[in-house]
Amino acid sequence: xxxxxxxxxxxxxxxxxxxxxxxxxxxxxxxxxxxxxxxxxxxxxxxxxxxxxxxxxxxxxxxxxxxxxxxxxxxxxxxxxxxxxxxxxxxxxxxxxxxxxxxxxxxxxxxxxxxxxxxxxxxxxxxxxxxxxxxxxxxxxxxxxxxxxxxxxxxxxxxxxxxxxxxxxxxx
Amino acid sequence: xxxxxxxxxxxxxxxxxxxxxxxxxxxxxxxxxxxxxxxxxxxxxxxxxxxxxxxxxxxxxxxxxxxxxxxxxxxxxxxxxxxxxxxxxxxxxxxxxxxxxxxxxxxxxxxxxxxxxxxxxxxxxxxxxxxxxxxxxxxxxxxxxxxxxxxxxxxxxxxxxxxxxxxxxxxxxxxxxxxxxxxxxxxxxxxxxxxxxxxxxxxxxxxxxxxxxxxxxxxxxxxxxxxxxxxxxxxxxxxxxxxxxxxxxxxxxxxxxxxxxxxxxxxxxxxxxxxxxxxxxxxxxxxxxxxxxxxxxxxxxxxxxxxxxxxxxxxxxxxxxxxxxxxxxxxxxxxxxxxxxxxxxxxxxxxxxxxxxxxxxxxxxxxxxxxxxxxxxxxxxxxxxxxxxxxxxxxxxxxxxxxxxxxxxxxxxxxxxxxxxxxxxxxxxxxxxxxxxxxxxxxxxx
Ligand SMILES: Cc1cc2nc3c(=O)[nH]c(=O)nc-3n(C[C@H](O)[C@H](O)[C@H](O)COP(=O)(O)O)c2cc1C
Ligand code: SF4
Ligand code: FES
Numbered sequence: 001x002x003x004x005x006x007x008x009x010x011x012x013x014x015x016x017x018x019x020x021x022x023x024x025x026x027x028x029x030x031x032x033x034x035x036x037x038x039x040x041x042x043x044x045x046x047x048x049x050x051x052x053x054x055x056x057x058x059x060x061x062x063x064x065x066x067x068x069x070x071x072x073x074x075x076x077x078x079x080x081x082x083x084x085x086x087x088x089x090x091x092x093x094x095x096x097x098x099x100x101x102x103x104x105x106x107x108x109x110x111x112x113x114x115x116x117x118x119x120x121x122x123x124x125x126x127x128x129x130x131x132x133x134x135x136x137x138x139x140x141x142x143x144x145x146x147x148x149x150x151x152x153x154x155x156x157x158x159x160x161x162x163x164x165x166x167x168x169x170x171x172x
Numbered sequence: 173x174x175x176x177x178x179x180x181x182x183x184x185x186x187x188x189x190x191x192x193x194x195x196x197x198x199x200x201x202x203x204x205x206x207x208x209x210x211x212x213x214x215x216x217x218x219x220x221x222x223x224x225x226x227x228x229x230x231x232x233x234x235x236x237x238x239x240x241x242x243x244x245x246x247x248x249x250x251x252x253x254x255x256x257x258x259x260x261x262x263x264x265x266x267x268x269x270x271x272x273x274x275x276x277x278x279x280x281x282x283x284x285x286x287x288x289x290x291x292x293x294x295x296x297x298x299x300x301x302x303x304x305x306x307x308x309x310x311x312x313x314x315x316x317x318x319x320x321x322x323x324x325x326x327x328x329x330x331x332x333x334x335x336x337x338x339x340x341x342x343x344x345x346x347x348x349x350x351x352x353x354x355x356x357x358x359x360x361x362x363x364x365x366x367x368x369x370x371x372x373x374x375x376x377x378x379x380x381x382x383x384x385x386x387x388x389x390x391x392x393x394x395x396x397x398x399x400x401x402x403x404x405x406x407x408x409x410x411x412x413x414x415x416x417x418x419x420x421x422x423x424x425x426x427x428x429x430x431x432x433x434x435x436x437x438x439x440x441x442x443x444x445x446x447x448x449x450x451x452x453x454x455x456x457x458x459x460x461x462x463x464x465x466x467x468x469x470x471x472x473x474x475x476x477x478x479x480x481x482x483x484x485x486x487x488x489x490x491x492x493x494x495x496x497x498x499x500x501x502x503x504x505x506x507x508x509x510x511x512x513x514x515x516x517x518x519x520x521x522x523x524x525x526x527x528x529x530x531x532x533x534x535x536x537x538x539x540x541x542x543x544x545x546x547x548x549x550x551x552x553x554x555x556x557x558x559x560x561x562x563x564x565x566x567x568x569x570x571x572x573x574x575x576x577x578x579x580x581x582x583x584x585x586x587x588x589x590x591x592x593x594x595x596x597x598x599x600x601x602x603x604x605x606x607x608x609x610x611x612x613x614x615x616x617x618x
């Protein structure tokens with residue numbers, strides 16, 4: 001999805017996501033709709049280009065009958081929710097101790113060089129990649145590694161592993 | 173070969189499906205418990221087994237279950253802690269993705285013991301693909317009559333749900349997890365009241381780790397006494413160890429409690445030794461929150477006895493010369509590892525993950541990171557080393573939840589055992605900040 005359609009006025013959940021939200025709400029006691037907030041934020045982020053704009057957060061609030069602040073304070077607490085527009089693929093590199101001693105630094109340098117994006121900075125000029133540092137992803141035995149959407153890319157110190165991954169992502 | 177109570181069938185083709193899992197003895201504990209045992213009898217077996225919580229603290233599971241407020245007229249909940257975010261720990265992810273039905277089975281049997289009618293698996297949000305695997309297993313269990321109304325004609329009803337987090341280590345702390353499951357920020361609660369009395373939605377709740385719950389079926393099938401025969405003393409049964417760092421064979425190993433640490437590191441049955449023919453320098457044995465030990469002290473206790481993979485043996489010597497089994501996240505570091513840099517990385521982690529509710533943790537973790545950053549980057553002062561120790565002391569024991577301690581201990585232990593290395597960073601900042609530079613002196617024994 002392109003960045004411009006993300007910011008279109010009055011976002012709406014797709015019919016498929018509306019059905020999924022209805023199902024999610026059956027998971028919690030009827031007076032505890034707020035429990036569905038994190039799963040619904042995940043759905044929203046996936047549908048609206050990988051981030052949750054203020055408008056999207058308002059939609060989530062409306063959907064769950066919450067005050068907007070209840071959604072903002074949660075969206076800002078959890079690191080998985082991106083509050084700014086991101087490139088098409090967000091590469092989330094684990095930088096924590098066990099990955100660090102198995103080459104996380106080298107992986108990060110290689111990714112900056114090969115994508116043109118910077119960690120903690122702008123997406124790549126072509127809008128293809130964003131780079132994000134994250135903490136341990138429970139994949140320490142297959143370090144260095146990164147996550148892109150739901151996929152784990154592991155053992156990225158194998159020769160050619162990064163190139164193969166980037167080529168695949170560019171084509172997808 | 174040690175016995176594999178959890179992972180015996182892990183590599184069987186199709187074991188993630190109900191039918192294959194069932195063919196290999198799956199869901200027998202549900203049949204046995206629901207048809208032939210009372211809930212209290214199930215709890216009694218878990219007590220007898222000596223099973224201790226596998227999430228890190230090692231609290232006896234049966235005892236925790238018996239604390240659940242059964243007099244309250246509110247619903248009771250079982251919540252599975254699948255937040256697995258402690259650096260070095262990756263066993264639960266592995267178990268859930270390969271053997272989803274084992275966790276589902278454990279949840280049903282444990283929920284029956286606790287009288288829960290609805291239970292939740294709270295899984296870290298990054299593991300959305302594992303959530304989908306679990307959901308599929310849950311759907312199958314419903315279709316086969318192992319979940320839902322009147323399970324196996326026993327009259328017992330149970331709904332099981334899986335719920336994603338949003339990316340926050342603190343949500344592994346059980347009360348933060350419950351807040352998060354209620355759709356709020358993951359701020360740990362003041363205790364008491366404990367979850368056994370005031371848990372999810374203010375109802376009596378038990379929170380257990382994935383591996384704890386996955387151990388319940390074998391305990392119910394074979395009996396608590398049989399389970400307790402494995403292991404040594406109060407460390408009963410088997411434990412999943414996730415081994416990482418500079419090992420020839422990093423990965424997940426199910427060990428019988430009591431395997432010598434040396435055998436675990438060097439034998440081909442387990443980690444196969446240190447990679448690239450290098451020497452071992454240090455180990456963090458139980459996830460990033462436990463004290464680091466130098467090679468000498470991880471292989472042998474200060475008294476010269478072989479260190480074993482048990483709660484007691486790893487803790488031998490207290491924090492002066494020992495550590496903890498913790499979550500079983502085993503991080504091995506070879507001789508080229510810079511302890512200062514690694515400690516800084518962990519301090520940054522805890523600072524990043526502090527929820528900010530209490531000032532000793534919020535401010536203290538920031539200071540630890542800052543001081544370690546300047547030491548690592550060659551701008552440290554001699555007094556910074558004692559400053560680290562003093563900050564750690566001021567955090568420890570002064571916070572709402574144990575994250576404060578978890579941030580303080582690794583730093584205090586690194587200075588305790590590797591003080592020379594910190595001093596070298598102050599004394600020779602130029603040399604110490606060369607890429608790949610590492611102190612080659614002796615690690616200091618306490
Ligand atoms: C900061 C922090 C993070 C924690 N993370 C986890 C975790 O990811 N998984 C887990 O099972 N327990 C974690 N715990 C421990 C839980 O609070 C709780 O003790 C545990 O889930 C109880 O289950 P058990 O008795 O079966 O081990 C954490 C504790 C703290 C203080
Ligand atoms: S110790 Fe840290 S993480 Fe725990 S409640 Fe206090 S500020 Fe939050
Ligand atoms: S430290 Fe990187 S996945 Fe655990």
